[in-house]
Amino acid sequence: MLEVSDLHAFYGESHVLHGVNLEVRQGEVVTLLGRNGAGKTTTMRSIMGIVGKRNGSVRFQGQELISMAPHRIPRLGIGYVPEERGIFASLNVEENLTLPPVVKDGGMTVQQIHELFPNLQGRGSTQGTRLSGGEQQMLAIARILRTGATMILLDEPTEGLAPVIIEQIGVAVRKLKQRGFTVLLVEQNFRFAATIADRHYMMEEGRVMDMIPNNQLAANMEKLHTYLGV
Amino acid sequence: MSTIFGIPPQALFGQLLLGLINGSFYALLSLGLAVIFGMLNVINFAHGALYMLGAFVAWLLLTTAGIGYWWALLLAPLVVGAFGVVLEKTLLSRLYKLDHLYGLLLTFGLALIVEGAFRHFYGVSGQPYPIPDLLRGGQNLGFMFLPNYRGWVVVASLVVCLATWYAIERTKLGAYLRAATENPVLVQAFGINVPLMITATYGFGVALAGLAGVLAAPIYQVSPLMGSNLIIVVFAVVVIGGMGSILGAVLTGYGLGLLEGLTKVFYPEASNIVVFVIMAVVLLIKPAGLFGRER
Numbered sequence: 001m002l003e004v005s006d007l008h009a010f011y012g013e014s015h016v017l018h019g020v021n022l023e024v025r026q027g028e029v030v031t032l033l034g035r036n037g038a039g040k041t042t043t044m045r046s047i048m049g050i051v052g053k054r055n056g057s058v059r060f061q062g063q064e065l066i067s068m069a070p071h072r073i074p075r076l077g078i079g080y081v082p083e084e085r086g087i088f089a090s091l092n093v094e095e096n097l098t099l100p101p102v103v104k105d106g107g108m109t110v111q112q113i114h115e116l117f118p119n120l121q122g123r124g125s126t127q128g129t130r131l132s133g134g135e136q137q138m139l140a141i142a143r144i145l146r147t148g149a150t151m152i153l154l155d156e157p158t159e160g161l162a163p164v165i166i167e168q169i170g171v172a173v174r175k176l177k178q179r180g181f182t183v184l185l186v187e188q189n190f191r192f193a194a195t196i197a198d199r200h201y202m203m204e205e206g207r208v209m210d211m212i213p214n215n216q217l218a219a220n221m222e223k224l225h226t227y228l229g230v
Numbered sequence: 231m232s233t234i235f236g237i238p239p240q241a242l243f244g245q246l247l248l249g250l251i252n253g254s255f256y257a258l259l260s261l262g263l264a265v266i267f268g269m270l271n272v273i274n275f276a277h278g279a280l281y282m283l284g285a286f287v288a289w290l291l292l293t294t295a296g297i298g299y300w301w302a303l304l305l306a307p308l309v310v311g312a313f314g315v316v317l318e319k320t321l322l323s324r325l326y327k328l329d330h331l332y333g334l335l336l337t338f339g340l341a342l343i344v345e346g347a348f349r350h351f352y353g354v355s356g357q358p359y360p361i362p363d364l365l366r367g368g369q370n371l372g373f374m375f376l377p378n379y380r381g382w383v384v385v386a387s388l389v390v391c392l393a394t395w396y397a398i399e400r401t402k403l404g405a406y407l408r409a410a411t412e413n414p415v416l417v418q419a420f421g422i423n424v425p426l427m428i429t430a431t432y433g434f435g436v437a438l439a440g441l442a443g444v445l446a447a448p449i450y451q452v453s454p455l456m457g458s459n460l461i462i463v464v465f466a467v468v469v470i471g472g473m474g475s476i477l478g479a480v481l482t483g484y485g486l487g488l489l490e491g492l493t494k495v496f497y498p499e500a501s502n503i504v505v506f507v508i509m510a511v512v513l514l515i516k517p518a519g520l521f522g523r524e525r
Contacts, residue, residue: 048419049419050415050418050419069423070418070419071418071421071422071423071424072421073419073421074419074420074421075421080416080419080420082416082419086413086416088408088409088412088413089412090408090409090411090412091405091408091409095405098402098405099405099406099409099417099420100420100421101420101421101422103421147420147421
């Protein structure tokens, strides 16, 4: 569904990604693991076309994205949930939820979203940034589910959240998988990643170093610890 | 009832009306500046020149084509808005990656060019523009005489300001605008064409200036310098209200117009500087402006 090959990205003069290769198949949940600064977030931003400069190849359902205008990429059905969540302070919860335009049929209805994230129900007129961190994360995921996007880029959804909230996000991601969503997930919390992912890509210094299927995770613990430095 | 605080009511209400008229123009112009600043981060120094352009378009439509006030009210903002779109596409859009100061310098230069060109062709003396027939005459309100046209200006500017506020704060398009003001990159990553929104926002902001110019034409004379006379006060209004705050721009515009009027009654010597004194005080106490958010 998504094939990234020899992807390079630059912020100004600095060369951040050095030829990233990865592939996400339809219906998979795939993680990017690695230390801070390994290039995980930049990989996501490069797929969305919102880094300073990028080259190489990013293909989504066979279509080349590398020279596409950034606002056209999401319209193909790729939803982006940024690390900083990006809830808008000048919009209320409902406006935040309905902000991203619907790009395809088959998106979830607001009612289905409320069933998935009960915390968001009845909060429509609250200022977006007045929600708790966990609720903001739910809102950031929820607004993408409405759009009919079939692939979701999820950047560190558990960062800074309490275990009980992480549990809830995990349930949501598993439900998304059941509904047939394809997910590319950036995580530092690999215990969380291991509970939901099919495969893991290890990143280091702007490159993908290794790929570990989830069922071989136990056998590769040593390798994993080296990459993550834990 | 002969005096209020020792002032004849005729004089007091007369000056308050004048203040309200000035406030109407402050509000319309600072509203456009606030919208543009919010979205483009550009302090549009060409705003006064584009207000003047609006008045001149109306005057030229009348004198060369016989097209009257009501059509001018529609056409002049469209012409000014289209001119703004061209400016944004060809010049301003090249500067977004640089410091905001460059946008300010560019628009300042544009203002000088536009004003200089009109001064060259039409001189500095004002051209009269007649009040439309429908709005001639006035109403005797008992305590004062209200010229119809001035009443119209106040109502029209209020309606436009409220409609703009509603469009920005309560509609879907407005939500896009507010979101893109906060985080244009993310809004782009949701599939919204942000560069197009930026162009449209600039066009809309300067069209408001063009509209203000048409409204002003029958009151002030149509002159190449009418914009630069007004714009300095308008910048002070924007600073007091808070950069980028829509409601702040509108309320501060009317409020300061009225305050200027009152100052003319009670202490005329200070009426030209009262806005700037308030600006200095606001900058000292609340640098983000009365309605502004710290960024």
